[in-house]
Amino acid sequence: xxxxxxxxxxxxxxWDGTCVVHxxxxxxxxxxxxxxxxxxxxxxxxxxxxxxxxxxxMVGSTSDMLRYVKExxxxxxxxxxxxxxxxxxxxxxxDKHIVGACQLCPFMKQITLDGILTALRNPQPEQIITIPKNxxxxxxxxxxxxxxx
Numbered sequence: 001x002x003x004x005x006x007x008x009x010x011x012x013x014x015w016d017g018t019c020v021v022h023x024x025x026x027x028x029x030x031x032x033x034x035x036x037x038x039x040x041x042x043x044x045x046x047x048x049x050x051x052x053x054x055x056x057x058m059v060g061s062t063s064d065m066l067r068y069v070k071e072x073x074x075x076x077x078x079x080x081x082x083x084x085x086x087x088x089x090x091x092x093x094x095d096k097h098i099v100g101a102c103q104l105c106p107f108m109k110q111i112t113l114d115g116i117l118t119a120l121r122n123p124q125p126e127q128i129i130t131i132p133k134n135x136x137x138x139x140x141x142x143x144x145x146x147x148x149x
Contacts, residue, residue: 003046003053019047021103025080027051033078033100040099041074048080056080069093082108 001014022045030042030052043065044056053059058068062085069077069089076097079086083102090098119127131139 003048003050003059006050007046019105020107021082021105022047022049022080024103025052027055029100030055030078030080037076037078037099039074040076040078041068041072042078042080043068044080052080065089066092069096084108 001012005012005014025044025048027049030044034040034042034055041057042055043058043060044053045061045065046053046059048056048059058064060068062081065079065081065085066089068074070093074096076099077089078099079089079102081102082105086098086102089096
């Protein structure tokens with residue numbers, strides 16, 4: 001959230017949370033990879049640390065990463081993301097050399113379509129989130145825009 005907040009100059013309500021995948025990648029990791037592969041293009045998510053984002057060649061969403069690989073055609077790519085997207089790039093762009101190892105997210109692997117359907121049809125009390133009306137009213141425009149996109 002901090003990187004998005006900096007880019008947009010908007011105050012965001014952030015919580016004390018992290019992504020285990022993005023937390024494992026550091027600026028030092030990127031610099032070591034670049035030292036051994038000078039022509040590598042480092043693609044990072046905004047969830048990465050600010051120091052890592054500063055040295056990345058492209059920062060954006062998963063879709064942005066795929067678009068970058070397709071449009072700019074870099075021969076060597078380091079994807080700072082979960083293994084699923086790395087596998088997709090390997091499949092869609094077999095001529096690309098993926099530099100560095102991907103990181104597996106144990107939490108993403110727990111999510112299944114059956115689990116989502118069960119939660120939607122028969123939510124358990126701990127799965128129900130109630131948002132106070134004053135916050136919901138403020139968030140409505142953003143949520144509406146996300147659903148439109």
